[in-house]
Amino acid sequence: MAGIRLSLYFFCLALGFFSPQGVAWSMDSEKANLPETIASWKLAGPPRRIDAGNIFDYMNGGGELYLAYRFDRMLAWEYRDGGGNDITVEVYRMQASDDAFGLLSLDWGGEEVSWAGAAEVHPADPVAPTARALYGAGLLRLWAGDIYARIMAVRETYEARQAILELGAIIAAGRPLPPPPALLGLLPAAADGAWRILPDRTAFFRSHLVLNSFFYLSHENLLALDSSCEAVFATYQRQAGRGHLLLILYPDADAAAQGMRGFLRTYLPEVGKDEHFYKVEDGWLGLKSQGRSLALALACPDRESAQAILGRVEFAEKQRRSP
């Protein structure tokens, strides 16, 4: 991804570009200031306040996505330019940073945006991109602590892009930069047989609805996922072949056993209890469990591939590494 760098110098200049009268908003103890005006855009009024009770009025079925990521509430502002090229600023407060990361992880496409002063970590063998903000076609998506934000213009223009990036910088400024979810630390970057992870296909989530949006298993919640679970989905490639790894951390061992039983009963009704690898319609499927953890290798080209991908998964929490 090509990087977009907003230097501190440019950032300060940009702040000078705003009208001095800012609009204070708060989400609990955290505060930030959105400017009344930015370039030719003017704030239309106070933010619309969205929570679980009215999110469907705001975005219909799109609301399920945020509820699936333990959305708490959202503020939405409109900036108007008088010519119809409005900019919408949506700031979502999630229950945890992991959930804000998860929303960003659903699509790693776009240009990476780096805020000046942000500490950057580039692991040698990343299992997911290190981006905290991504821009494309007039939409900026960013993860900043437990905040997930979307800033979008009706039409992408040079001026709109600049304004969007500057608004993103304001929202991200001063917020903590927690690491990605610890569960990513269990993902192997590589597996035996030249399998390598495709980092930009790694996604963190908690809900089967989200899983289905990139790897459909069933409309039923076969694995008994819910907001108390953590899950990560990764794709591995070897030459032209691909396989997938789904890692789930349940709240306890009973929940993990229930998830595995439900999956076996409905997805693999024909197989024996003691098997771990199965040939199904889209390739080989493997299962591995321990305590409250469950790992599934999915759609692998052969048994050895499923074994190789699962073989590198280490469940012991003490062996989690920084992703």
Add this chain to the structure above:
Amino acid sequence: MKKKSIVVTRRDFIRGTAGAALGAALLGPQWLRAATTAGGRSVVLIVRDEKVMDAEFNVDRRILAAMLERVLLQATGKEDARAAWLSLLKPTDVIGLVPTPLMNPTHEELIDLVRESLVAAGVPAANIVHAQGRSVDLAPLTALICMPGLKAHWLTGIGTVIKNYILYSGAPRNYHHQDSARLGEIWNLPQVKGKTKLVLVDALRPVCDKGPQFDPRYRWPYGGLIAGFDPVAIDAVGLKIIEAKRAELRGEPWPVSPPAVCVEAADKVYRLGNSDLSRIDIKAFGWKENALV
């Protein structure tokens, strides 16, 4: 309505047995009998114009009006728009226009043009109402024009025609999860059934991923209207266009996920039309480039 658990899995789709699984789950033993009564062929019209939007996506009303007229004439075989409308409706009908209200909404220009065209055909303006939303009183309406925007939907695969009446259910969240396969049943509610006189999909700027709250990287200028009388066939063609665009963007097959079970169930279970592309005749007019079908 009797509620049963629907357990359709990825394996059913790969085996090609999803329709049977849906039918068995939703209809039980009646499924086999219903499955033998498959209907005939369906026609879906696609009318496109490269210049219907400018570089900033402003709609050219004159071109859009011509596209609408072409849809009406091709759909009905009549010689002018007035005759076309009057072959579908009576001037005394109370007509509900049902656009997509939020997130990639139906273009206002299209809604206005349909209204104007109906008035020109002799329908009193007072008899043409906006009919999208859960508070709409459907009882006085004698005709509906289904006017959704074409878009992929993160919960239902596609969120276009069959899903367009979801608010008529009074409980849209009931159709967001495993029961999205049941969306077709809304079309068979007494206050809805048989009222849809035309399906007119706004495909000027469709969304091929992450709808309804779209990412503009997945919205593209298709410049089209997709229309006909078979809501399922139109969704099936819309899905084909969306999946073709997704494959083009990613450079490899990129099917919508989750699969659009609501489309297959609308055919196999609720008998609303054809979901099988081999039984759908696509008639395309106008701009040919990047038609994706």
